Amino acid sequence: MLAGLSDGGMTPAENWFAARDAVRAGDRFGAFVHVPEFPPADYAEMGPLNAERPLAGLPVAVKDLFDTADMPTAYGSASYAGHRPVRDAAIVAELRALGAFVLGKTATTEFATWPPTTSVNPHDPTHTPGGSSAGSAIAVAAGLAPVALGTQTLGSVIRPASYCGVVGFKPSFGRLSRAGIKPLADSLDTVGLFARSVTDVELVYRALVPGPDRAYPLTGRLGFLRGPYWGEADTDAQVAMESGVARLRAAGLVVEDVHWPELAEASKLCRRVHDYELGRNLFADWRDWGHLIHPSLREGIAHARTLPPEQHAEAMLGLEDLRRRFRALFLSYDAIICLAATGQAPRGLESTGNSIMNAGWTALHVPCLTLPTLAGRDGLPIGMQLVAHRYEEHRLFAVGALIERCLAGIGNS
């Protein structure tokens, strides 16, 4: 049972309408771009809540970068206004098969790139919610959806989760199917999840990627990586992170400083791969519908078309080497902890913020989890990011839950 989600004796119909009506009444932040009028066609088959299907009755907010056969899908772009795909994205179909339903489609930046959405941060509407998965982060933060789907190519799950104060999860590259999402940079594009707690994220992820129920004996040792971009973090974020580490130590965890300067190289190469592939993958949109694409993105694609293929090739090989080197490091720690963003959500809506704390990890293809445990100078949330080795998702959940407990315990004491 997902935290905060109760069947309350409701029928599937009551459950569906209750969730939809809550969105209609409560979406003051522009989380959703489409909420259906009626239950889905297979609604009669939804069966009793909490029956044999592990996600029965679960409302999921879906970033409008995922195809949905029964709802419009515009990828955040005026050039796809009213577009209706013929199939669900694979993961949408999987969630439906597990008993969940699509609560609605959430705001994404255009093609998951940089031009901002019109949505706002639910903690302070004068601040950005982040991007590109803005609407999904907001939907969970505002209590409209217990779970939401997003994608991360640079920092588009972890950053908005940090800004909006929810748990964000980016599994290892390739772990959740990307069939039916609009490709941006397909060496990086990764499907991720938003929820209110590690337990909720884990429940949904385990339903999607069933694995053996392993016990993950933790050592209680964490590596604290300020990282090569620590100097770009806001002072209040640095202070909050140091204080979070102190609280973890006070709770009995061993937290040791670690260093990995090559993360900067991963981040640089990530950017290069992103820019090159974006120019390739969005070409048909740019060529045939460019007049409907945001001018800044249109220029970005035109610039990307000038980048030399050799640089992309070198970056791809360089990243493969970095992935291998990272695999051999930090093996004595349960996870690496670091800032999820350079600070609280920036004021203003003209930028979705800085992905520098995420891009390197995305390109390393490692799982990342952010916990809303820190706060910035205005009281806005900042995430503590946990990073594990590739395919160590279950270990990451165990560490995440441990940290949640530790910090809650300290908070209460």
Add this chain to the structure above:
Amino acid sequence: MLAGLSDGGMTPAENWFAARDAVRAGDRFGAFVHVPEFPPADYAEMGPLNAERPLAGLPVAVKDLFDTADMPTAYGSASYAGHRPVRDAAIVAELRALGAFVLGKTATTEFATWPPTTSVNPHDPTHTPGGSSAGSAIAVAAGLAPVALGTQTLGSVIRPASYCGVVGFKPSFGRLSRAGIKPLADSLDTVGLFARSVTDVELVYRALVPGPDRAYPLTGRLGFLRGPYWGEADTDAQVAMESGVARLRAAGLVVEDVHWPELAEASKLCRRVHDYELGRNLFADWRDWGHLIHPSLREGIAHARTLPPEQHAEAMLGLEDLRRRFRALFLSYDAIICLAATGQAPRGLESTGNSIMNAGWTALHVPCLTLPTLAGRDGLPIGMQLVAHRYEEHRLFAVGALIERCLAGIGNS
């Protein structure tokens, strides 16, 4: 100017109708599943042939796995009959921008998997043309198109090229954009080309992936890899390949036997990745439209859904290690040469043949080129496959052209 393609003083309109009429009159092998009635909407902009656009006037046959906004796209599946995408695949848009036009859509096995197409081998209609890019290989072999687009996930470009007696080219993984193709196993899916000569393939590839005009000084040394699956090749194919090697030596090339038993591991892990990802990526089709999917594929997807994610994760890491090890090997050779298929096209149309000579290379993400230089017991073609290191496409073209010249010279002497 592509070999065999001449403007002959034709206007763009004459050129377009001539190519279309040739297909209508000549497609006796089931290469095409759709040929348009009228020129494309942007036809007026096509401009004079052989003008500033490097592929001006070039007809390209496009595997029906690529989206085309002005033609139906069914991905070889009855479940998508009449489907019309809203955008071109990125590479289709790129070809059009370079001046080429889409001659028509070619037959693909369902979702680029194993149930055969109804098309036949142009050298003998009682033999398979191979798969999955059957129609594209046939279109070039039958002289209906100078160039065709295909995709390879296991062996779907190199194998049908070998069976149909044309040049087949699979560049490094990720080199040509996959945006707008139906994903099968996206850790493997690679866009490739068919043409009548190495020069033609190179011309189109260089237009798509512009790079510096490097001179590739060749050493004239080749590594001959019989490989771990030599024993699965037909005897006549073994004899043809040994004889091809002897002809290369007679032409003055140094061809040395090389061994790499780990190719078998790459092949095994490729299969594992393929099967797992197929079950994930085709889930929406299987769940919602399974009744229209070939029963054998339907069962294959159902089986794939039972495969443990851990095995996929191990295979992904194992392949990354193998890729790195391969990068350090065979550096003194211009290319590795090996059989492109286990033999000539098998008799019968119930199977598209064996991809064992291709899957390992696909999973290693290295560029492969097959040349129609060998023949089997019935006189049907067999390809000699050249393999280079990742992103060494241009070197591969240079070696391929050298081998073409060597064997032509010997053949004429």
